Amino acid sequence: MTEPASVVVARQLAVEALYRLVPPGRRTRARQVRAVLLAAGVLGTAGCGAGDTVCPAIGYGSVLVVELSRDWPAGSGRSVELDCDPACPLPVVLLDQPTPIPVPGMPGTPAAPTSSTPAPAPDDPVLELDDDGTARLALYVERPGEVTARVRQNGAVVAEVTVRPEFVRVDGTAECGGNAEARIVVPAP
Known part of the structure:
Protein backbone atom coordinates (compact mmCIF):
# COMPACT_ATOMS: atom_id res chain seq x y z
CA MET A 1 0.00 0.00 0.00
CA ALA A 40 24.72 6.63 32.49
CA GLY A 41 21.15 5.51 33.06
CA VAL A 42 21.92 1.93 32.07
CA LEU A 43 25.08 1.77 34.20
CA GLY A 44 23.41 3.50 37.15
CA THR A 45 20.64 0.94 37.30
CA ALA A 46 22.72 -2.11 36.39
CA GLY A 47 23.01 -3.26 40.03
CA CYS A 48 19.31 -2.85 40.80
CA GLY A 49 18.19 -6.37 40.02
CA ALA A 50 15.37 -8.15 41.76
CA GLY A 51 17.76 -10.28 43.81
CA ASP A 52 19.73 -7.42 45.40
CA THR A 53 19.29 -6.72 49.10
CA VAL A 54 18.61 -3.22 50.37
CA CYS A 55 19.57 -2.79 54.03
CA PRO A 56 18.29 -0.04 56.33
CA ALA A 57 20.75 2.49 57.68
CA ILE A 58 20.54 1.32 61.29
CA GLY A 59 23.24 0.92 63.87
CA TYR A 60 22.56 -2.39 65.56
CA GLY A 61 23.62 -3.09 69.12
CA SER A 62 24.55 -6.01 71.30
CA VAL A 63 23.36 -7.11 74.72
CA LEU A 64 25.34 -9.09 77.25
CA VAL A 65 22.98 -11.18 79.42
CA VAL A 66 24.31 -12.59 82.69
CA GLU A 67 22.15 -15.22 84.38
CA LEU A 68 22.52 -17.42 87.41
CA SER A 69 22.24 -21.16 86.79
CA ARG A 70 19.10 -22.92 88.04
CA ASP A 71 20.88 -24.52 91.00
CA TRP A 72 21.38 -21.17 92.80
CA PRO A 73 19.40 -20.94 96.05
CA ALA A 74 16.84 -18.17 96.36
CA GLY A 75 18.33 -14.99 97.73
CA SER A 76 18.35 -11.23 97.56
CA GLY A 77 20.97 -8.50 97.58
CA ARG A 78 22.90 -10.00 94.68
CA SER A 79 24.66 -8.03 92.00
CA VAL A 80 27.02 -8.92 89.18
CA GLU A 81 30.25 -7.09 88.40
CA LEU A 82 31.54 -7.35 84.83
CA ASP A 83 35.17 -7.06 83.84
CA CYS A 84 35.50 -6.92 80.05
CA ASP A 85 38.46 -7.00 77.71
CA PRO A 86 38.28 -4.47 76.09
CA ALA A 87 36.44 -2.42 78.71
CA CYS A 88 32.67 -2.73 79.13
CA PRO A 89 30.63 0.46 78.95
CA LEU A 90 29.00 1.67 82.13
CA PRO A 91 25.30 0.85 82.37
CA VAL A 92 22.88 3.58 81.34
CA VAL A 93 20.48 4.56 84.09
CA LEU A 94 17.15 5.83 82.79
CA LEU A 95 15.59 8.41 85.07
CA ASP A 96 11.87 9.04 85.52
CA GLN A 97 12.43 12.79 85.89
CA PRO A 98 14.83 14.96 83.90
CA THR A 99 17.79 16.29 85.83
CA PRO A 100 19.14 19.81 85.45
CA ILE A 101 22.20 20.02 83.27
CA PRO A 102 25.12 21.70 85.08
CA VAL A 103 26.20 24.92 83.38
CA PRO A 104 29.82 26.05 83.91
CA GLY A 105 29.97 29.31 85.84
CA MET A 106 26.57 28.87 87.52
CA PRO A 107 26.51 28.64 91.32
CA GLY A 108 26.57 25.03 92.48
CA THR A 109 28.28 23.78 89.32
CA PRO A 110 31.68 22.18 89.93
CA ALA A 111 34.62 23.79 88.20
CA ALA A 112 35.62 22.14 84.94
CA PRO A 113 38.85 20.14 85.22
CA THR A 114 41.89 21.63 83.54
CA SER A 115 43.15 20.04 80.36
CA SER A 116 46.13 18.56 82.25
CA THR A 117 43.79 16.53 84.50
CA PRO A 118 43.43 13.01 83.09
CA ALA A 119 39.95 11.62 82.71
CA PRO A 120 39.09 9.07 85.41
CA ALA A 121 39.22 5.45 84.31
CA PRO A 122 35.78 3.86 84.11
CA ASP A 123 34.96 1.37 86.83
CA ASP A 124 33.73 -2.10 86.01
CA PRO A 125 29.97 -2.00 85.59
CA VAL A 126 27.95 -3.43 88.48
CA LEU A 127 24.42 -4.57 87.65
CA GLU A 128 21.64 -5.55 90.01
CA LEU A 129 20.24 -9.00 89.30
CA ASP A 130 16.50 -9.23 88.62
CA ASP A 131 14.26 -11.51 90.66
CA ASP A 132 14.78 -14.21 88.04
CA GLY A 133 18.59 -13.97 88.42
CA THR A 134 19.40 -12.11 85.19
CA ALA A 135 21.09 -8.82 84.38
CA ARG A 136 21.54 -7.13 81.00
CA LEU A 137 24.21 -4.74 79.75
CA ALA A 138 23.77 -2.86 76.45
CA LEU A 139 27.00 -2.83 74.46
CA TYR A 140 25.91 -0.92 71.32
CA VAL A 141 28.72 -1.55 68.80
CA GLU A 142 31.50 -2.93 70.98
CA ARG A 143 31.77 -6.64 71.69
CA PRO A 144 34.28 -7.73 74.32
CA GLY A 145 36.46 -10.73 73.55
CA GLU A 146 36.54 -11.92 77.17
CA VAL A 147 34.26 -11.21 80.14
CA THR A 148 34.66 -12.03 83.82
CA ALA A 149 31.37 -12.01 85.74
CA ARG A 150 31.59 -11.82 89.54
CA VAL A 151 28.42 -12.40 91.54
CA ARG A 152 28.39 -10.44 94.78
CA GLN A 153 26.05 -10.97 97.68
CA ASN A 154 26.06 -8.31 100.38
CA GLY A 155 29.39 -7.01 98.97
CA ALA A 156 31.32 -10.30 99.00
CA VAL A 157 32.21 -12.23 95.83
CA VAL A 158 30.41 -15.59 95.99
CA ALA A 159 31.00 -16.83 92.42
CA GLU A 160 33.12 -15.90 89.43
CA VAL A 161 33.32 -17.11 85.83
CA THR A 162 35.44 -15.98 82.86
CA VAL A 163 34.13 -16.67 79.35
CA ARG A 164 34.58 -15.69 75.72
CA PRO A 165 31.03 -14.61 74.88
CA GLU A 166 29.47 -15.88 71.66
CA PHE A 167 27.17 -13.26 70.19
CA VAL A 168 24.16 -14.58 68.27
CA ARG A 169 21.97 -12.43 66.03
CA VAL A 170 18.47 -12.24 67.55
CA ASP A 171 16.71 -10.25 64.80
CA GLY A 172 17.35 -8.77 61.37
CA THR A 173 18.75 -10.78 58.46
CA ALA A 174 21.99 -12.53 57.59
CA GLU A 175 22.63 -10.07 54.73
CA CYS A 176 21.98 -6.87 56.68
CA GLY A 177 22.85 -7.87 60.24
CA GLY A 178 20.80 -7.24 63.34
CA ASN A 179 20.91 -6.96 67.10
CA ALA A 180 23.02 -9.60 68.85
CA GLU A 181 22.95 -11.18 72.29
CA ALA A 182 25.47 -13.19 74.29
CA ARG A 183 24.57 -15.18 77.42
CA ILE A 184 26.85 -15.86 80.35
CA VAL A 185 25.63 -18.47 82.83
CA VAL A 186 27.22 -18.28 86.28
CA PRO A 187 27.24 -21.66 88.08
CA ALA A 188 26.28 -21.84 91.74
CA PRO A 189 29.14 -21.78 94.27
Whole structure:
Protein backbone atom coordinates (compact mmCIF):
# COMPACT_ATOMS: atom_id res chain seq x y z
CA MET A 1 0.00 0.00 0.00
CA THR A 2 1.42 3.32 -1.01
CA GLU A 3 1.11 6.52 0.92
CA PRO A 4 -0.62 9.48 -0.61
CA ALA A 5 1.72 12.01 -2.15
CA SER A 6 0.69 14.67 0.36
CA VAL A 7 1.95 12.53 3.29
CA VAL A 8 5.28 11.92 1.57
CA VAL A 9 5.70 15.61 0.83
CA ALA A 10 4.76 16.54 4.41
CA ARG A 11 7.40 14.19 5.80
CA GLN A 12 10.06 15.57 3.48
CA LEU A 13 9.18 19.12 4.47
CA ALA A 14 9.35 18.21 8.19
CA VAL A 15 12.79 16.61 7.77
CA GLU A 16 14.08 19.61 5.80
CA ALA A 17 12.71 22.01 8.43
CA LEU A 18 14.38 19.99 11.19
CA TYR A 19 17.72 20.09 9.40
CA ARG A 20 17.39 23.84 8.89
CA LEU A 21 16.64 24.42 12.61
CA VAL A 22 19.47 22.27 13.94
CA PRO A 23 22.79 22.60 12.10
CA PRO A 24 24.70 19.32 11.49
CA GLY A 25 27.29 20.06 14.21
CA ARG A 26 24.61 20.45 16.84
CA ARG A 27 22.81 17.29 15.73
CA THR A 28 25.98 15.31 16.28
CA ARG A 29 26.46 16.95 19.69
CA ALA A 30 22.85 16.20 20.65
CA ARG A 31 23.30 12.54 19.69
CA GLN A 32 26.46 12.33 21.81
CA VAL A 33 24.69 13.85 24.82
CA ARG A 34 21.76 11.44 24.42
CA ALA A 35 24.15 8.48 24.16
CA VAL A 36 26.02 9.55 27.32
CA LEU A 37 22.78 10.04 29.25
CA LEU A 38 21.48 6.67 28.10
CA ALA A 39 24.74 4.94 29.07
CA ALA A 40 24.72 6.63 32.49
CA GLY A 41 21.15 5.51 33.06
CA VAL A 42 21.92 1.93 32.07
CA LEU A 43 25.08 1.77 34.20
CA GLY A 44 23.41 3.50 37.15
CA THR A 45 20.64 0.94 37.30
CA ALA A 46 22.72 -2.11 36.39
CA GLY A 47 23.01 -3.26 40.03
CA CYS A 48 19.31 -2.85 40.80
CA GLY A 49 18.19 -6.37 40.02
CA ALA A 50 15.37 -8.15 41.76
CA GLY A 51 17.76 -10.28 43.81
CA ASP A 52 19.73 -7.42 45.40
CA THR A 53 19.29 -6.72 49.10
CA VAL A 54 18.61 -3.22 50.37
CA CYS A 55 19.57 -2.79 54.03
CA PRO A 56 18.29 -0.04 56.33
CA ALA A 57 20.75 2.49 57.68
CA ILE A 58 20.54 1.32 61.29
CA GLY A 59 23.24 0.92 63.87
CA TYR A 60 22.56 -2.39 65.56
CA GLY A 61 23.62 -3.09 69.12
CA SER A 62 24.55 -6.01 71.30
CA VAL A 63 23.36 -7.11 74.72
CA LEU A 64 25.34 -9.09 77.25
CA VAL A 65 22.98 -11.18 79.42
CA VAL A 66 24.31 -12.59 82.69
CA GLU A 67 22.15 -15.22 84.38
CA LEU A 68 22.52 -17.42 87.41
CA SER A 69 22.24 -21.16 86.79
CA ARG A 70 19.10 -22.92 88.04
CA ASP A 71 20.88 -24.52 91.00
CA TRP A 72 21.38 -21.17 92.80
CA PRO A 73 19.40 -20.94 96.05
CA ALA A 74 16.84 -18.17 96.36
CA GLY A 75 18.33 -14.99 97.73
CA SER A 76 18.35 -11.23 97.56
CA GLY A 77 20.97 -8.50 97.58
CA ARG A 78 22.90 -10.00 94.68
CA SER A 79 24.66 -8.03 92.00
CA VAL A 80 27.02 -8.92 89.18
CA GLU A 81 30.25 -7.09 88.40
CA LEU A 82 31.54 -7.35 84.83
CA ASP A 83 35.17 -7.06 83.84
CA CYS A 84 35.50 -6.92 80.05
CA ASP A 85 38.46 -7.00 77.71
CA PRO A 86 38.28 -4.47 76.09
CA ALA A 87 36.44 -2.42 78.71
CA CYS A 88 32.67 -2.73 79.13
CA PRO A 89 30.63 0.46 78.95
CA LEU A 90 29.00 1.67 82.13
CA PRO A 91 25.30 0.85 82.37
CA VAL A 92 22.88 3.58 81.34
CA VAL A 93 20.48 4.56 84.09
CA LEU A 94 17.15 5.83 82.79
CA LEU A 95 15.59 8.41 85.07
CA ASP A 96 11.87 9.04 85.52
CA GLN A 97 12.43 12.79 85.89
CA PRO A 98 14.83 14.96 83.90
CA THR A 99 17.79 16.29 85.83
CA PRO A 100 19.14 19.81 85.45
CA ILE A 101 22.20 20.02 83.27
CA PRO A 102 25.12 21.70 85.08
CA VAL A 103 26.20 24.92 83.38
CA PRO A 104 29.82 26.05 83.91
CA GLY A 105 29.97 29.31 85.84
CA MET A 106 26.57 28.87 87.52
CA PRO A 107 26.51 28.64 91.32
CA GLY A 108 26.57 25.03 92.48
CA THR A 109 28.28 23.78 89.32
CA PRO A 110 31.68 22.18 89.93
CA ALA A 111 34.62 23.79 88.20
CA ALA A 112 35.62 22.14 84.94
CA PRO A 113 38.85 20.14 85.22
CA THR A 114 41.89 21.63 83.54
CA SER A 115 43.15 20.04 80.36
CA SER A 116 46.13 18.56 82.25
CA THR A 117 43.79 16.53 84.50
CA PRO A 118 43.43 13.01 83.09
CA ALA A 119 39.95 11.62 82.71
CA PRO A 120 39.09 9.07 85.41
CA ALA A 121 39.22 5.45 84.31
CA PRO A 122 35.78 3.86 84.11
CA ASP A 123 34.96 1.37 86.83
CA ASP A 124 33.73 -2.10 86.01
CA PRO A 125 29.97 -2.00 85.59
CA VAL A 126 27.95 -3.43 88.48
CA LEU A 127 24.42 -4.57 87.65
CA GLU A 128 21.64 -5.55 90.01
CA LEU A 129 20.24 -9.00 89.30
CA ASP A 130 16.50 -9.23 88.62
CA ASP A 131 14.26 -11.51 90.66
CA ASP A 132 14.78 -14.21 88.04
CA GLY A 133 18.59 -13.97 88.42
CA THR A 134 19.40 -12.11 85.19
CA ALA A 135 21.09 -8.82 84.38
CA ARG A 136 21.54 -7.13 81.00
CA LEU A 137 24.21 -4.74 79.75
CA ALA A 138 23.77 -2.86 76.45
CA LEU A 139 27.00 -2.83 74.46
CA TYR A 140 25.91 -0.92 71.32
CA VAL A 141 28.72 -1.55 68.80
CA GLU A 142 31.50 -2.93 70.98
CA ARG A 143 31.77 -6.64 71.69
CA PRO A 144 34.28 -7.73 74.32
CA GLY A 145 36.46 -10.73 73.55
CA GLU A 146 36.54 -11.92 77.17
CA VAL A 147 34.26 -11.21 80.14
CA THR A 148 34.66 -12.03 83.82
CA ALA A 149 31.37 -12.01 85.74
CA ARG A 150 31.59 -11.82 89.54
CA VAL A 151 28.42 -12.40 91.54
CA ARG A 152 28.39 -10.44 94.78
CA GLN A 153 26.05 -10.97 97.68
CA ASN A 154 26.06 -8.31 100.38
CA GLY A 155 29.39 -7.01 98.97
CA ALA A 156 31.32 -10.30 99.00
CA VAL A 157 32.21 -12.23 95.83
CA VAL A 158 30.41 -15.59 95.99
CA ALA A 159 31.00 -16.83 92.42
CA GLU A 160 33.12 -15.90 89.43
CA VAL A 161 33.32 -17.11 85.83
CA THR A 162 35.44 -15.98 82.86
CA VAL A 163 34.13 -16.67 79.35
CA ARG A 164 34.58 -15.69 75.72
CA PRO A 165 31.03 -14.61 74.88
CA GLU A 166 29.47 -15.88 71.66
CA PHE A 167 27.17 -13.26 70.19
CA VAL A 168 24.16 -14.58 68.27
CA ARG A 169 21.97 -12.43 66.03
CA VAL A 170 18.47 -12.24 67.55
CA ASP A 171 16.71 -10.25 64.80
CA GLY A 172 17.35 -8.77 61.37
CA THR A 173 18.75 -10.78 58.46
CA ALA A 174 21.99 -12.53 57.59
CA GLU A 175 22.63 -10.07 54.73
CA CYS A 176 21.98 -6.87 56.68
CA GLY A 177 22.85 -7.87 60.24
CA GLY A 178 20.80 -7.24 63.34
CA ASN A 179 20.91 -6.96 67.10
CA ALA A 180 23.02 -9.60 68.85
CA GLU A 181 22.95 -11.18 72.29
CA ALA A 182 25.47 -13.19 74.29
CA ARG A 183 24.57 -15.18 77.42
CA ILE A 184 26.85 -15.86 80.35
CA VAL A 185 25.63 -18.47 82.83
CA VAL A 186 27.22 -18.28 86.28
CA PRO A 187 27.24 -21.66 88.08
CA ALA A 188 26.28 -21.84 91.74
CA PRO A 189 29.14 -21.78 94.27
